[in-house]
Amino acid sequence: NAGVTQTPKFQVLKTGQSMTLQCAQDMNHNSMYWYRQDPGMGLRLIYYSASEGTTDKGEVPNGYNVSRLNKREFSLRLESAAPSQTSVYFCASRGISVGYNEQFFGPGTRLTVL
Amino acid sequence: AQSVSQHNHHVILSEAASLELGCNYSYGGTVNLFWYVQYPGQHLQLLLKYFSGDPLVKGIKGFEAEFIKSKFSFNLRKPSVQWSDTAEYFCAVNAGRGSTLGRLYFGRGTQLTVWP
Numbered sequence: 001n002a003g004v005t006q007t008p009k010f011q012v013l014k015t016g017q018s019m020t021l022q023c024a025q026d027m028n029h030n031s032m033y034w035y036r037q038d039p040g041m042g043l044r045l046i047y048y049s050a051s052e053g054t055t056d057k058g059e060v061p062n063g064y065n066v067s068r069l070n071k072r073e074f075s076l077r078l079e080s081a082a083p084s085q086t087s088v089y090f091c092a093s094r095g096i097s098v099g100y101n102e103q104f105f106g107p108g109t110r111l112t113v114l
Numbered sequence: 115a116q117s118v119s120q121h122n123h124h125v126i127l128s129e130a131a132s133l134e135l136g137c138n139y140s141y142g143g144t145v146n147l148f149w150y151v152q153y154p155g156q157h158l159q160l161l162l163k164y165f166s167g168d169p170l171v172k173g174i175k176g177f178e179a180e181f182i183k184s185k186f187s188f189n190l191r192k193p194s195v196q197w198s199d200t201a202e203y204f205c206a207v208n209a210g211r212g213s214t215l216g217r218l219y220f221g222r223g224t225q226l227t228v229w230p
Contacts, residue, residue, distance in 0.1 A: 031216045040123070042204060042220040043158075050216070058217070090157065094216045102148070103218060105158040 002026055004106035006091050012112045013081045021076040021109050023091030031094040032074035033058075033103065034066060036087040043090065049074055081113045118207050120221035127195050128229050135190040135224050137205030146208040147188040148218070149179055153201045161203070164188065175199070197230045 007022045025032065030051045035043040035058075045058030047066040055066050063085060065077045074093075078085060088110050092103040121136040139145065149161040162173025169181040179190045188205060205221040 033216075033218075035220075040222055042118075042120075042222040043218075044220070045217065048217065092158075102160055102163060103216065105150075107157045 004091055004093055004104055006089075006106040006109050008109060009107065010110050012114065013078075014114050015082060017081050018077065018079050019081065020078075021089055021091075021111075022073070023075065023106060024073045025091075025093040025104070025106075026072065027093060027095060027104065028071070029093035029095045029104075030071070032068065033092040033094070034064075034074070034076045035090045035092065036060065036085075037090060037108075038087050046076065046089075081111075083113045085111065086113045087111060118205055118219050118221040120203075120205055120224050122224045123222070124225045124227070126227045126229070129197055130194050131228075133190070133192040133195045133199075133226070135203055135205075135226070137188045137190065137221060138186050139188070139205075139207045139209070139219075140186070141207065141209040142186075143209060147179075147181060148206040148208070149173065149177070149188075149190050150204045150206060151201045152204065152223075158204065161190070195226070195228050197228050199226060200228045201226060 004025045033048040034046040037043050044060045049055045049068040052071045067075050088108050090108050091106040094103045117140040119138045147164040150158040151161050152158050161177050162171050164171045164181045172178045177192050181188050202223045202225050204223045206218040
């Protein structure tokens with residue numbers, strides 16, 4: 001089991017460029033999440049997908065779009081990158097188990113927007 | 115929206131000192147509570163969790179946390195820290211409308227530095 005994988009690990013973009021961050025999980029989890037982590041801010045939820053075919057906005061969705069391609073994959077797209085989107089992005093997934101809400105995190109993507 | 119407060123932004127300790135990191139949350143109903151740890155350059159890993167039952171929860175690496183419902187708190191403790199505990203620690207809460215969807219609300223994190 002690879003768990004949650006993310007690509008790329010590092011990326012540098014210029015303002016206005018677009019890119020897609022990829023996330024995949026092999027734990028047969030239904031729910032997937034995208035967070036951004038900024039110094040002193042903790043983790044903030046960008047978008048999540050409770051199940052295949054559904055997506056919802058989190059706390060900071062502006063400037064992002066997501067696609068739940070299938071049960072395994074959940075991608076995050078920046079259409080026109082801005083310096084304020086410089087951050088570390090984490091994907092997470094969660095299975096369904098009675099009373100059990102643990103999220104498993106990927107290794108992160110460090111994104112710099114110049 | 116939920117809020118999760120971690121009172122200490124940076125804690126510096128010597129090895130063998132005792133640790134307590136504070137966490138308070140704002141929701142008054144049923145909550146699920148978590149502590150995650152992030153070692154330098156790594157992703158978040160679960161330290162421990164509370165869903166119900168005994169309010170004193172034991173996790174990995176000698177960590178424990180106590181849920182005090184009347185104080186809306188879930189403080190993390192370790193009797194004797196090691197240099198390898200240097201990391202950032204995050205408290206997280208699952209509650210309210212987002213609970214069935216698994217939404218977690220994170221605190222801002224506490225950076226722990228342990229000197230050998």
